[in-house]
Amino acid sequence: MTAIETPEREADYRVPALQRGLTILGMFNARVRSLSMNEMAERLAVSPSAVYRIVQTLVDMGYLQKAGRSAFELGPQVIADGFVYLASRDIVEVAMPYLNELRDRTSLSCHLSIREQTESLYLYRAFAPQRLTVNIPIGTRLPCHSTALGRVLLSALDEIELSQLYQHVRLDDYPPPAPRTLPELQQLIGQDRERGWVLHRSDYSTAIATGIRDHSGKVVAAINLSGPDAVMDSPDAQATFLHALGQTQALISAQLGAPGLA
Structure with a gap:
């Protein structure tokens, strides 16, 4: 007979040091x-020696940093780990309904991406259920210089930032x-x-x-419309799709507070 898991039994799988470390990080806020270290120990109801190694580990990993002789504050790693996710999550939540509407209006796939170094990271796609449609899975990373979104x-x-980013990157391995x-x-x-938009065929x-x-x-992000050449090849079709894309871009940017668009 299988034993029934109880809260007490589940507690056996907890890692006290990890729990304390996360609790310490959660003590910091806007106020x-x-x-x-004594204040942290007091809030945890343990001795300072019980949190010493945890605090030092968090300092070594960049999650805490010294603030004066005896105080600590949140370190840069907390921001580095959390900022991209939180910012991206906000952009996805804002963009999602507009991209879905654009997909419904054009019957083309829509994608949202951000840049991470020289790669375009796909955060959302509005799937167009038709033959020969283009649908890049969420989480895909593609070289920026070889895609419309990335460019x-x-x-x-x-120019200086672009040169520094690509000074050690080989570009001749990619096809025209x-x-x-x-x-x-x-x-x-x-x-x-100068143009403000990119058209790319592949x-x-x-x-x-x-x-x-x-x-x-x-x-801070890019959106696209993508589909088969047979649908998007004519200048009239491209102008129509570009106009629709521009309207969606303005709506999303206005929601993010872009100047002149609110």
């Missing part, structure tokens, strides 16, 4: 910016129409930045992408 994301960088040298990439992104499909701007006016 409590710093704490001494839009790179347009947020100035991707740029094969840094000067080619700089010229291409300069044109994209593998019998076409994608049109543009940028999502935040309250500072900076491009």
